[in-house]
Amino acid sequence: xxxxxxxxxxxxxxxxxxxxxxxxxxxxxxxxxxxxxxxxxxxxxxxxxxxxxxxxxxxxxxxxxxxxxxxxxxxxxxxxxxxxxxxxxxxxxxxxxxxxxxxxxxxxxxxxxxxxxxxxxxxxxxxxxxxxxxxxxxxxxxxxxxxxxxxxxxxxxxxxxxxxxxxxxxxxxxxxxxxxxxxxxxxxxxxxxxxxxxxxxxxxxxxxxxxxxxxxxxxxxxxxxxxxxxxxxxxxxxxxxxxxxxxxxxxxxxxxxxxxxxxxxxxxxxxxxxxxxxxxxxxxxxxxxxxxxxxxxxxxxxxxxxxxxxxxxxxxxxxxxxxxxxxxxxxxxxxxxxxxxxxxxxxxxxxxxxxxxxxxxxxxxxxxxxxxxxxxxxxxxxxxxxxxxxxxxxxxxxxxxxxxxxxxxxxxxxxxxxxxxxxxxxxxxxxxxxxxxxxxxxxxxxxxxxxxxxxxxxxxxxxxxxxxxxxxxxxxxxxxxxxxxxxxxxxxxxxxxxxxxxxxxxxxxxxxxxxx
Numbered sequence: 180x181x182x183x184x185x186x187x188x189x190x191x192x193x194x195x196x197x198x199x200x201x202x203x204x205x206x207x208x209x210x211x212x213x214x215x216x217x218x219x220x221x222x223x224x225x226x227x228x229x230x231x232x233x234x235x236x237x238x239x240x241x242x243x244x245x246x247x248x249x250x251x252x253x254x255x256x257x258x259x260x261x262x263x264x265x266x267x268x269x270x271x272x273x274x275x276x277x278x279x280x281x282x283x284x285x286x287x288x289x290x291x292x293x294x295x296x297x298x299x300x301x302x303x304x305x306x307x308x309x310x311x312x313x314x315x316x317x318x319x320x321x322x323x324x325x326x327x328x329x330x331x332x333x334x335x336x337x338x339x340x341x342x343x344x345x346x347x348x349x350x351x352x353x354x355x356x357x358x359x360x361x362x363x364x365x366x367x368x369x370x371x372x373x374x375x376x377x378x379x380x381x382x383x384x385x386x387x388x389x390x391x392x393x394x395x396x397x398x399x400x401x402x403x404x405x406x407x408x409x410x411x412x413x414x415x416x417x418x419x420x421x422x423x424x425x426x427x428x429x430x431x432x433x434x435x436x437x438x439x440x441x442x443x444x445x446x447x448x449x450x451x452x453x454x455x456x457x458x459x460x461x462x463x464x465x466x467x468x469x470x471x472x473x474x475x476x477x478x479x480x481x482x483x484x485x486x487x488x489x490x491x492x493x494x495x496x497x498x499x500x501x502x503x504x505x506x507x508x509x510x511x512x513x514x515x516x517x518x519x520x521x522x523x524x525x526x527x528x529x530x531x532x533x534x535x536x537x538x539x540x541x542x543x544x545x546x547x548x549x550x551x552x553x554x555x556x557x558x559x560x561x562x563x564x565x566x567x568x569x570x571x572x573x574x575x576x577x578x579x580x581x582x583x584x585x586x587x588x589x590x591x592x593x594x595x596x597x598x599x600x601x602x603x604x605x606x607x608x609x610x611x612x613x614x615x616x617x618x619x620x621x622x623x624x625x626x627x628x629x630x631x632x633x634x635x636x637x638x639x640x641x642x643x644x645x646x647x648x649x650x651x652x653x654x655x656x657x658x659x660x661x662x663x664x665x666x667x668x669x670x671x672x673x674x675x676x677x678x679x680x681x682x683x684x685x686x687x688x689x690x691x692x693x694x695x
Contacts, residue, residue: 183349190243190346195224197239202232208360233268240272245312245336246343248272253373255580266558267583278315281305284331291414299412303329312336313380313485318422326422327409328482330383337381344374372573380485383418389484390420396459402447403454404478423480425472429591439477445593447479449601452585456578457499457609460490464577466584468591488577492613493520498578499610505556506603508544510537513560522570535563553599554582 194200201221204214240251255269284307288296296303300319307315308328313336317329351366379385387408394405406421413419426433434444448471455462463470464486472480490498497520504512514533517523523532539559544551557579563569589596 183346183353186346187350191220192224193242194236194239195220197242198225198235199232199239201225202235208364209358213358231264231268233265236265237269237272240269244339244343245276246340248312249340249377250343250347250373253376254369266580267555276310276312278307278310279333281307283334284315284317287331287334288329288417291417292412314383319419321409326424327419328406328422330386330418330420332381332383332416340377340381344370344377347373368573376486382415384413384415386484387413387418387420389487392461393455393463393481393484393487396461397451397454400450400454402478403451404474404480406480406482420482423472423474423482425474425480427468428471428473428479428588429468431592434473434592437475439473441593442596443477444473444479445589445596446601447477448585448589448592450605451479451481453602453605453609456490457495457606460492460495462488462490462578462581464488464581466581466588468588471588486577488574488581490574490578494572494574496610496613498575499606499613502553502599502603502606503610505540505544505553506599508540510534510540513540517569522572523567527567532563532567535567536560539563551599552583552586554579554584554586557582 191200198221200217203209204217204221206214209217237251240247251269251272255266255272284305285296285303288299288303292299299322301322301324302320304318307317309316312333314330314332317331318326319329320326347370348367351370354366355362387410390405390408394407397403397405406423409419409421426437428434428444428448431441434441452462452466463481463484465483466481470481470483472482474480497516501513501516504510504516510533511529513536514523514529517532518525518527518529539562540556543556543559557575561569561576561579
């Protein structure tokens with residue numbers, strides 16, 4: 180709470196100067212007295228500018244420093260919380276800062292690697308090629324001649340981000356206390372989500388693990404290459420990865436000059452997106468043009484794996500069907516999919532929700548096919564969350580932001596192309612296969628449940644039978660006990676019959692049961 184008290188005046192000043200309070204004064208979830216106060220701040224302090232609400236908020240967050248920039252980027256994935264237009268503007272926040280001094284970078288490397296960097300690198304470039312709020316990147320060459328990129332965390336960045344997160348959490352709780360209607364926006368959940376992604380970005384070993392997993396997923400895919408991690412040189416604060424040499428995917432003229440076929444690159448990019456989202460359920464969630472390169476041999480190479488998304492099989496099936504329904508303009512099916520996924524309650528009119536989806540979707544779908552943005556459509560649908568109490572899952576909002584980025588990259592690469600028909604066909608084929616597979620699994624699961632329910636009864640019968648065999652053996656051979664003939668619950672020693680044989684028999688019975 181002390182952090183909130185000391186920092187709130189400064190934050191309020193920057194937000195009001197950027198005109199953010201004037202826009203927030205129109206949010207009806209806030210109490211009237213708070214909206215009046217915000218209008219007062221706006222008249223007294225705000226600079227007069229015509230910026231959209233999202234642009235004004237982006238400028239204000241930039242002036243407040245790296246933690247607020249990162250939080251703004253996290254909010255850009257919450258179209259259900261911020262609205263589609265504001266979320267789209269926040270996605271343009273630039274995460275660039277002045278680099279920290281190269282001597283600091285060298286000292287950090289030496290400390291993390293436990294040796295002088297001249298013993299590790301044949302060459303280390305002091306001038307960084309990129310400097311963001313969390314880390315900066317230097318190019319280097321290993322002793323064996325391989326070129327690498329070295330990512331180094333900013334000194335003290337963890338403490339700064341943790342301080343900012345405490346402020347964000349306190350603000351969310353304060354707002355929910357003075358404006359109870361905002362509780363359904365799950366502001367504290369948004370802060371928790373931001374804290375999770377920040378924690379991942381602050382441990383570069385986790386980024387390395389994400390890159391390694393993505394590399395394994397794409398191992399057999401032609402036209403896609405994920406850089407290799409130098410694990411022996413990677414720590415919590417340092418990541419050493421294979422250096423990428425290529426052309427940015429948005430540099431169309433340079434790609435054409437090198438003889439690349441734009442249609443082929445578009446297809447590879449669409450397939451890469453499909454493989455990650457639908458086939459693997461593990462996707463790169465920061466796909467701006469600076470993070471995707473094309474090698475001279477036409478291979479697509481992603482970089483920067485700090486923000487990744489996960490999707491369960493059920494999530495992927497929902498998205499595949501949703502994509503097909505949207506592109507087919509089947510809004511009743513879009514609404515039904517939300518109902519089946521438990522995202523809208525039974526008290527919500529399915530027809531009314533379908534009509535609302537049509538209202539926000541048709542203006543986008545009524546454009547030329549190459550201009551249709553499925554990411555924008557998803558943002559519009561998620562924007563209905565507040566009206567229809569839709570429980571939008573965080574993984575979907577992160578994917579929606581990724582879709583918008585991927586579409587932007589695709590249009591910069593090939594303005595005449597549309598990646599979604601390619602993705603739709605792939606998704607339809609994948610969903611059909613998975614439906615068949617899931618049906619088989621469901622059938623087996625039902626039989627397993629039925630057999631499991633009968634198993635105690637079968638075991639009781641087997642034990643009763645063994646007791647009867649022991650008593651019969653005792654009666655037939657009064658001068659000896661059943662152990663002489665091996666008739667015990669520990670096994671028929673002479674004949675080799677043991678409890679393990681009973682287990683095998685039960686297993687065989689189970690197999691026969693499932694097959695039939």
